[in-house]
Structure formats: C-alpha cells, structure tokens
Amino acid sequence: MVPRGRALFWQGEQQEQTIKVLRGVVRTVRLLENGNRQVLAFYWPGDIVPAHVLSRLFTAETVTPCHIVRHNLINGAYTRDGSADTDQMLEEMLSLLLMMCQKNSISRIASFLLSIRRHLPDDPKRLDCFQLLLPRADIADHVGTSLETVCRTLAEFKARKLIELPTRKTIRFLNIDGLSRIAEN
C-alpha cells in the first residue's frame, strides 16, 4: 500500500517498468518552467501506467492511497505489445491536447467530469453518488485553469441542476445530456 502524495517515479529517471493500478488513483505530472504543473492523465484501478515511456517526461504520483503492481519489462512475463504503451501515451496526449483546444474552461470541466464518471467508485453511504477522489487543484492543473475556477464552475453546474455535491468529495450526476451539450461547447 502506497500512501497518498508519493512519487512512483520522477520525471527524467529512466524506468524499465510498467505499473498497474489495483486500487486508488495515480496521476502523471509535468513540472513546467514557469512553476506551474500540468497533469497529463489520471490512472484508475485496472489502468496501466506505461512507466518506461512516460518516465523521461513525467512524474507519477499517488493521488490517493494506492495498491499497485510493478511489472518488470526485462525478465518478467510481460505480455503486452511494446508499441501498445506508446500508443496509449499518444492517446493520452491527444486527448489532453483536444481538451486544451476547447476555449472556455466550463466546457473543459464538463467534458472532464464526463470522462472520469465511469471510473469513480460508488459512495456506499448515498444513492447514485460517486466518490470524487481528486482534489480541485488536480482538476485545475489537468484542464488548465485555476482551482478557483474549478470551484465556481462546479458551483454553477450545481446551480443549473446538472450535478449535486452532497459533500466536497461526493458527486451525483443529474443531467448527463446537459453536461454533454456544454462539453461540446
């Protein structure tokens, strides 16, 4: 079990591994010259972090406490096609790029919510609710705004009855179509 906020590898250190997430959430991050962070992607239970292709460019960190398995590429029984990892990274970067191309943050946040929806674990306490595991700052650094804007946008979605936020880390989706329309801009 890896506690939250730990680095799994650092930007620049070459990895010969692949990391599978069993429980929790992992993020890949790049530290920018101007001091800002860019979150490339989040990895959910079942996802694979292709460490050997990412590690040159990104740092991986646990967003929550995590269970992970490291697969050694050299001698381990590694079944994946080598190009699959590169393809996955390409896909991640493309989807981030397309997100960044959307002009206003409201549609970026809407499409982000839709994209993570299927991954969120149920909230045992509440019906139809999910645990929104990510801090606002992480969302902001992924979609390219400030965390204040994330807050305000979520508040606005709530006001428009697109979502509910029973607690800060709990979300209920009320109107998926409405969110989709906003996401399309």
Added chain:
Amino acid sequence: MVPRGRALFWQGEQQEQTIKVLRGVVRTVRLLENGNRQVLAFYWPGDIVPAHVLSRLFTAETVTPCHIVRHNLINGAYTRDGSADTDQMLEEMLSLLLMMCQKNSISRIASFLLSIRRHLPDDPKRLDCFQLLLPRADIADHVGTSLETVCRTLAEFKARKLIELPTRKTIRFLNIDGLSRIAEN
C-alpha cells in the same frame, strides 16, 4: 511541384507513406468539433511528415508551393526505424502541449518565433532578414490565439525593438535574448 493550399492527405484516410519536404512548408492540421483548427506542426525543407502515423488524426496541407517526395513504406527502400516516426509524432505533440501550457499568448508567440527562426529562408533582398512564410492565421491556429492577437503581438515586439518587419512576410530578429526572456515568461 504542389501549389499552396493543397492537401497531401486527409484526416482519417490511412496512409502507407512518409512524405519528405524538399522545398516549401507543410502543416498538419486537425479540424475541431467547435469549427476551429489546430495546427499541430510545420514541416520545413529536410523534414519528414510521418504520414502513416499522422493521417489517422491529422490533415496535411501545403502552406506554400512545395516540392515533396513520397516514400512508400511497403516495398520502397525505407531505411528509417518504424518507431522513429511515432517518436517524432510524440515529440511534436509534446512540444505543442508545452506551448499550450504557457498562459499568455505573448510568450507563446515569442517561443514560436524562436522555434521557427532557424528554418526560415534568407531574404535575398535584405540583409539579416528572413522570409516569414506563414500567414498570421496559421500562427494563430498553432499557438492557440486569434490572428488579431498575433498581429498585435508582433507589432508590440516591433515597438520594443525585438524584431523588425520590413514587409508583412519578412522578419529581422534584433534581440534574441529579449525574445527568449519573454518566451520563458
């Protein structure tokens, strides 16, 4: 010779080729849902457009009249490692991403100018001047602003004596360090 404004391949049509630029400039472009364009990259004489990896996602078009050679991957004498093309595309997407992460367009445009500087052909008529082959709209769609902002920013660089613009399509760099400082933000 391919005239300007022609498509070399269309987003979605699978290519089994690679395209080498001998003269002129090529751009790869993606049409976005909201009607906007995103220019992924420009290709200068000597550059290779890895058509077989890009063509699923991007369209390639000539920015100026071009001389190109198409290399067939299947039976042609193709010396490049297959993964080199994927790597190149990754690099292109990463550099675009990092560019989009810079918050203000002034630094994006500064770093863009610096990045194309070495590729620009000399202007035979003027000393120390280069032919700025790209239309403002292409620059805008690459760095993610409006073409008006590109104009104003160039005008500002001129006012600050960082560059000169003897004609619309001619540029002289007066203060590279100054531009670099702006690029770093």
Added chain:
DNA sequence: CGGCTTTTTGATGTATATCAAGAGCCGTGG
C-alpha cells in the same frame, strides 16, 4: 487599374486569473 485576400488597428465586452478572506473538514493530541 480594380477586385480579392491578408493584415493592421480600434473599440468593446467578457472570461478568467489573481488576491484575499472566510468556512468547512480532518487528524492529532491533550
């Protein structure tokens, strides 16, 4: 020389960053 495209510049409105202060939540330790 007209007519077309590209570029420039101006005026205006707006989204969002930034600064700031307060509120809610959580874990630790008394």
Added chain:
DNA sequence: CCACGGCTCTTGATATACATCAAAAAGCCG
C-alpha cells in the same frame, strides 16, 4: 470527547488579457 492547527475548499472583489466585431489599409494578381 473536545480543541486546536492545518489543509482544502468556497466565495467575493478586482484587474486584465484576449476574443470578437468592425472597418480601413496594404499587398497581390489578373
């Protein structure tokens, strides 16, 4: 069990960079 300190989050006020609309100027080609 409560109290305290430190986080994260929320909300407000303000400033500003930039998009957008519009019109004029410059360059280009037949």
